[in-house]
Amino acid sequence: MYSIDTSIYKRPEELLQNLIRFDTTNPPGNELPLMQYIDSLLTSAGFETTFLAKDPARPNLLTRLKGRGDAPPLLLYGHADVVTTANQKWTYPPFEGRIADGYVWGRGALDMKCGLAMMIASLLRAKAENLQAAGDIIFCAMSDEETGGNYGAKFLVEEHPEIFKDVKYAVSEFGGYTMYIDGKKFYLVQVAEKQNCSVEMTFHGPAGHGSVPVKNSAMSKMGKALVALDEHRLPVHITPVTEKMIKIIASHLPPPSNDYFNRLLDPAQTDEILEIIRDKTANFFDPLLHNTVNAIIVQGGEKINVVPGEVALYLDGRILPGFSDNDLIDELRQIAGKDCDIKISMYEAVKSHIDLKLFDMLSDILKQKEPECIPIPIVIGASTDAKQLAKLGIQTYGYLPIDLPQGFDFMKSVHAADERIPVKAMYSGTDAIYQVISRYEK
Ligand SMILES: [Zn+2]
Numbered sequence: 001m002y003s004i005d006t007s008i009y010k011r012p013e014e015l016l017q018n019l020i021r022f023d024t025t026n027p028p029g030n031e032l033p034l035m036q037y038i039d040s041l042l043t044s045a046g047f048e049t050t051f052l053a054k055d056p057a058r059p060n061l062l063t064r065l066k067g068r069g070d071a072p073p074l075l076l077y078g079h080a081d082v083v084t085t086a087n088q089k090w091t092y093p094p095f096e097g098r099i100a101d102g103y104v105w106g107r108g109a110l111d112m113k114c115g116l117a118m119m120i121a122s123l124l125r126a127k128a129e130n131l132q133a134a135g136d137i138i139f140c141a142m143s144d145e146e147t148g149g150n151y152g153a154k155f156l157v158e159e160h161p162e163i164f165k166d167v168k169y170a171v172s173e174f175g176g177y178t179m180y181i182d183g184k185k186f187y188l189v190q191v192a193e194k195q196n197c198s199v200e201m202t203f204h205g206p207a208g209h210g211s212v213p214v215k216n217s218a219m220s221k222m223g224k225a226l227v228a229l230d231e232h233r234l235p236v237h238i239t240p241v242t243e244k245m246i247k248i249i250a251s252h253l254p255p256p257s258n259d260y261f262n263r264l265l266d267p268a269q270t271d272e273i274l275e276i277i278r279d280k281t282a283n284f285f286d287p288l289l290h291n292t293v294n295a296i297i298v299q300g301g302e303k304i305n306v307v308p309g310e311v312a313l314y315l316d317g318r319i320l321p322g323f324s325d326n327d328l329i330d331e332l333r334q335i336a337g338k339d340c341d342i343k344i345s346m347y348e349a350v351k352s353h354i355d356l357k358l359f360d361m362l363s364d365i366l367k368q369k370e371p372e373c374i375p376i377p378i379v380i381g382a383s384t385d386a387k388q389l390a391k392l393g394i395q396t397y398g399y400l401p402i403d404l405p406q407g408f409d410f411m412k413s414v415h416a417a418d419e420r421i422p423v424k425a426m427y428s429g430t431d432a433i434y435q436v437i438s439r440y441e442k
Contacts, residue, residue, distance in 0.1 A: 006045040009124035012430040013104050013423045016117040017097035019080075020106035026081035028057075029151065031143040034080050035061045038120060038141055045127045052160055058143040058151040062163060064136050065126055071135035071442040075170035075394065076123075076433070078116040079145030079152060079385060082108040088417035103420040111414045112173045114421050114429065115400040116141060119171075122434040134441040138167065145385050153385035157392055167394050169358050171436055174384050175398030176429070177410045178373075181249065181281060182257050187366050187375040190398025192241055192354045196383050197317035197325050198346040199293060201225065201337060207309030218311045219300065225313065225336040226295055234291045234331040236267040239320050241354055242288045245376045252374050264289070282409055287381035291328050293317045314345075318381055322352040350387045355395040358440075362399050365435045369428060370403075401425075401432040 008015050022034035039049050042063050053059035067073070085094040085107050092098045094107040108114075123139055125131075140163070142152035149155070156163065175190030203225070205218035243265060250261035260277055263269045264285065274286050286292075293315040300311025317328050325347040332342055356377060363375035378398075386396035403425040404410060413419050 004040045004044050006041060006124055006128070008041070009121040009128070009430075012117050012121040012426040013099065015121055016104050016109065016114055016421070016426060017099070017106075019113040019117055020097035020104070020108055021095055023095045024081045025084050025107070026144060026146045029081045029144055030057055031080045032057050032059060035059050035141060035143075038080075038116070041120060041124065045124050047123070047127065052156060052163070054151050054155045054159070060143055060152055060156055061141040063123070063139050065123055065131075065133065065139070065437070067133040067135040067137065069135070071133075071440065072166045072168050073136040073138050074133070074437070074440050075138045075140065075164065075167045075389075076119045077140040077142055077153075077170060077172050077385065077389070078112050078119060079142045079173075080113070080116060081144055081146050081152075082111070082113070083146050083415045085417070090417050094419075099423060102424070103422055104426065105418065105420040107419055109419045109421040110177075110402065110410065111419070112400065114402065114426065115173055117426065118400060118430040118433045121430045122437055125434055126437055131438055133437050137437050137440075138163070142385060149385050149388055153388035157388045161392055164389070164392050164394060167392070168355075170386075170389055170394050170396045171399050171433070172384070172386060172396050173398050173400055174380055174382065175378060176400040176432075177402040178404045179284070179410070180406045182253050183406075184252050185370070185373045186249065187363075187373055187401065188378045188398075189359060189362055189375055190380050190386075191356060191359065191377045191395070192321045192352075192379045193350070193383055193386055194287070194318040194320055194379065194381050195323075195350050195387070196346065196348045197319050197328055197344060199315040199317045199328065199332065200343045200345050201313045201315065201332070202341040202343070203311050203313070203339070204341075205309060206307070208307045210305035210307060214307045218308055221339055222298065222300070222311050222313050225340065228336040229293065229295060232335050233271055233286070234293070234328075234335065236270040236289055237291070237320055237323065238265055238267065238270075238289065239322055239379065241321070241356075241377050241379050245288075245378055246285075248374065248376050282411070284411075287318065288320075288379055291317065291319050291323060291331060292381075293328075293332065318383075321350065321354065321379060324349065348383070348387055350390050351393075358395075358397055361439055362397060362436065365432050365439065366401060369432070399432075399436070401429040403428050
């Protein structure tokens with residue numbers, strides 16, 4: 001389908017265009033043709049590769065850049081699948097990979113074919129320049145991140161943990177992009193993520209005939225709980241990474257913003273300040289300071305003339321590092337759950353040990369390029385393959401440096417229509433990843 005030209009590493013935006021042109025919408029994913037393209041690039045440059053697959057149509061691709069053996073291997077990994085574009089209105093076709101207005105447009109431009117392109121380009125450059133890193137650089141292109149990694153990260157961690165032997169640190173999504181506050185440019189480096197937790201609340205009340213008014217029904221109890229969840233946040237928690245992040249931000253902002261950010265760290269004032277800075281920060285900080293739930297599914301009532309004695313509410317819960325599903329249940333009880341059963345139907349616990357050792361090096365790479373920028377460590381509200389790698393004790397840094405213009409909201413573009421990345425950002429991001437490889441040490 002494509003001519004294989006290993007000098008494409010000098011044109012990372014072209015590499016990204018090629019990756020976007022493989023439709024890897026998951027489900028079904030169908031990552032094989034894309035993986036074969038990456039494989040051709042790597043093998044043409046002299047890399048040895050391995051395919052590991054639970055389903056041959058959905059393989060994972062692995063290679064290694066041999067290092068000097070002075071440090072443990074460093075893992076670069078990224079997912080090749082993307083989310084659907086159904087029911088979205090795009091300016092340009094989402095799998096065309098068009099360049100227009102200084103951007104590469106297409107599904108995966110940000111999440112995260114840009115990252116795969118940056119990693120592949122860096123490896124090809126390292127090979128072309130005979131770079132030997134302190135340790136082996138393991139690169140793994142994975143399938144199936146967007147629906148939980150059963151064919152990708154989860155499969156590899158459970159069935160092939162040997163490929164990650166001795167790895168302590170990894171670089172992947174979902175950080176590295178820019179965010180502006182008061183005109184100051186911050187790079188968000190992901191060092192941890194919240195834990196997924198699905199919660200089921202069941203409400204009970206008198207059942208009966210639809211013709212007789214029923215008071216204090218299961219339905220009305222659920223209604224009260226929903227209103228309570230809308231009106232109250234769960235308790236404030238200042239976790240160590242978020243504290244560090246907010247202190248760095250405060251120290252770089254002029255008044256009154258610096259004062260607002262300092263006061264965010266006082267739990268008695270946190271929620272009030274979040275309202276004050278909400279518009280300016282797109283509500284970015286709220287989920288980093290609370291466990292959260294969103295009501296997603298309500299279930300109850302079968303027949304129009306029968307009052308149900310039981311109804312259920314399903315919540316999407318997200319738990320901060322260092323807390324557990326039991327903490328979430330306690331907090332929900334306080335606010336909305338005194339008169340119901342609460343059950344956890346799914347919980348993906350992630351160990352809370354966060355190792356910031358590589359943060360200074362990653363930060364320094366960005367500062368050398370842009371002395372005015374301010375890298376900050378963040379916990380992200382969403383969830384990625386990092387939780388799977390964490391089971392092997394691997395610390396992932398979400399570090400795909402993406403220099404976005406002011407006013408461009410990364411989170412609003414990811415998974416949405418018109419996902420795109422500045423062409424220039426592909427060059428600076430790729431060089432940053434290359435620097436990671438060359439500067440990585442024990
Ligand atoms: Zn992603």
